Amino acid sequence: MSVPQDSEKIKVIIEAARKRFDHYxxxxxxxxxxxxxxxxxxxxxxxxxxDKENLFIxxxxxxxxxxxxxMNKVTCQSLTAAEKLRYFVTLRFDxxxxxxxxxxxxxxxxxxxxPGFKKLNDEFIAREKKxxxxxxxxxIKGKEFEKIDAALHSDLFVSxxxxxxxxxxxxRDSFMLTAEDYDxxxxxxxxxxSVYIKGISKTKK
Amino acid sequence: MSVPQDSEKIKVIIEAARKRFDHYxxxxxxxxxxxxxxxxxxxxxxxxxxDKENLFIxxxxxxxxxxxxxMNKVTCQSLTAAEKLRYFVTLRFDxxxxxxxxxxxxxxxxxxxxPGFKKLNDEFIAREKKxxxxxxxxxIKGKEFEKIDAALHSDLFVSxxxxxxxxxxxxRDSFMLTAEDYDxxxxxxxxxxSVYIKGISKTKK
DNA sequence: AATTTGACTTTTTAAGTCGAAAAGTCAATT
DNA sequence: AATTGACTTTTCGACTTAAAAAGTCAAATT
Numbered sequence: 001m002s003v004p005q006d007s008e009k010i011k012v013i014i015e016a017a018r019k020r021f022d023h024y025x026x027x028x029x030x031x032x033x034x035x036x037x038x039x040x041x042x043x044x045x046x047x048x049x050x051d052k053e054n055l056f057i058x059x060x061x062x063x064x065x066x067x068x069x070x071m072n073k074v075t076c077q078s079l080t081a082a083e084k085l086r087y088f089v090t091l092r093f094d095x096x097x098x099x100x101x102x103x104x105x106x107x108x109x110x111x112x113x114x115p116g117f118k119k120l121n122d123e124f125i126a127r128e129k130k131x132x133x134x135x136x137x138x139x140i141k142g143k144e145f146e147k148i149d150a151a152l153h154s155d156l157f158v159s160x161x162x163x164x165x166x167x168x169x170x171x172r173d174s175f176m177l178t179a180e181d182y183d184x185x186x187x188x189x190x191x192x193x194s195v196y197i198k199g200i201s202k203t204k205k
Numbered sequence: 206m207s208v209p210q211d212s213e214k215i216k217v218i219i220e221a222a223r224k225r226f227d228h229y230x231x232x233x234x235x236x237x238x239x240x241x242x243x244x245x246x247x248x249x250x251x252x253x254x255x256d257k258e259n260l261f262i263x264x265x266x267x268x269x270x271x272x273x274x275x276m277n278k279v280t281c282q283s284l285t286a287a288e289k290l291r292y293f294v295t296l297r298f299d300x301x302x303x304x305x306x307x308x309x310x311x312x313x314x315x316x317x318x319x320p321g322f323k324k325l326n327d328e329f330i331a332r333e334k335k336x337x338x339x340x341x342x343x344x345i346k347g348k349e350f351e352k353i354d355a356a357l358h359s360d361l362f363v364s365x366x367x368x369x370x371x372x373x374x375x376x377r378d379s380f381m382l383t384a385e386d387y388d389x390x391x392x393x394x395x396x397x398x399s400v401y402i403k404g405i406s407k408t409k410k
Numbered sequence: 411a412a413t414t415t416g417a418c419t420t421t422t423t424a425a426g427t428c429g430a431a432a433a434g435t436c437a438a439t440t
Numbered sequence: 441a442a443t444t445g446a447c448t449t450t451t452c453g454a455c456t457t458a459a460a461a462a463g464t465c466a467a468a469t470t
Contacts, residue, residue: 009413030461041415046463156369156393156400163368164361188361195361199404214442235432246444251434 009049012038018059022100026056053116063099064124067092071131081139082197089161089193090130093186096165125162129154136200155160157196163187215253217243223264227305231261258321269305269329272296276336280362286344287402294366294398299393301370330367334359341405350405362401369393 016037020029035042049055065110074087133154139145168185169177177185221242225234237258240247254260279292301307307329338359344350373390374382382390 031463032461042462043415043417043464044413047413050463052462056249152396153400156396158392159369159372160365160397163370163372164364165368166371167364167368188364190367191357192223192360194357195404197404199400203408236434237432247433248435248444248446249442252442252444255434257433 013040013045013048013055014059014062017055018062020057026052031055049065053114057116057120060099060120063095064120064127067095067099068127068131070095075131075134081135081142081144082201083131084135084138085157085197086190086193088135089189090126092161093189097182125158128158132157138198143202146202148200155202160192160196161189166191218245218250218260219264219267220251222260223267226261226264230280231257236260258319262321262325265307265325267326268300268307272300272304272307273332273336275300279337280339284341286347286349287406289340289343290337290362290402291376291395291398294394297333297366298394302387330363333363337362344405348407351407353405358405365397365401366394369397 007115013034017029017034020037031045032042034055035045045055045149049058071088074084074091077084079087133150136145136148136150136153138173140147140150165185168181168188172181209316216237222234222239225239225242236250237247239260240250254263276293276296279289279296282289284292338355341350341353341355341358341362345352345355370390373386373393377386
């Protein structure tokens, strides 16, 4: 039948796929490999997923959901807007380090190949912006930030954050990041966030 | 002889090459076309330039020099550090709009092909950072900015500025920018600069 | 009925070939 | 010194091909 019931098996497949995609990337992972990792035949995979692209998308989507779930918990807490912004950046960094596939979408021209990936990436960006926008709006309301255009600044903030990462990756000619690279990105992102927060904060007195 | 004297002719060649490269790009411009544009044979071009790559590099180098010359004039003027930063961003924007070849280096994976281009781009970035670093240092000395790490913040500022442009270009699927795109980039860059300046400025009282 | 699979077809891609066009060279000429 | 026609070499897109991977499905298994 076209609608499989065994949701437990789906989780197993996604987890196996995630490991392969993490390690070898989309192109260098075959459906046969994923299948045999969990003692299934390739044909069985196609019983649960329409194609390889959708399996990959599902892997990323789960990584995304996991991130936004953690982020939403934070937004509910009673923190200052500045603290929430900082938390967002730190959490985002940690998740990108952990979930490599999610980060791949960010690379230039990766998402332009398949429309499904672009859509997913756009969705991710939109959700990021929404969260940032809410934090900024709360910051304005709470007299913490200046009366700025929250929509514009959330766009700007997210674009800067993403661009910063891309620029640093571009500087390394290799596409694989070392521990030092991660430290550098973290350091830059943290400094950037501090400057940005101060830049939109109300000046005392 | 291996060292041509006619520096006037070299200028003519570079100008002809610049027009072709501006309009058609590196790949779609042939040496024969450049030569015939100025009534020369292709072989003559090779009398003045060792190869196509070096001619292209020379075109960009001239655009670069033109930009840094204009920029240096500004740094000598008696302006606040904040004004100089703003001026830098505006001038940079104008030059990138005018000198398209210079901007091409910035595109991801353009410089990775030929080592000569990467070298040129790295040099450009280094000079940008030097200028920004000097401005920030002056700003600190003049009690205008906080006592921040000038080297770190010049790296950060330039990376953010470059990343922002790349991110906006990435959003458009086409690689050719419209007038609206330019306005958007300008708007974002201006807002970013304002936030950054405020973010590193001394808080009153 | 839900799930699985071997055997199948179709699509993708890497590798190799080929020819035209462009890059690049050089001896002879002005 | 500067220029060029005639030349060789290199590059690159188009095409071919074969292997591998994607994707399908009727039949078998649970």
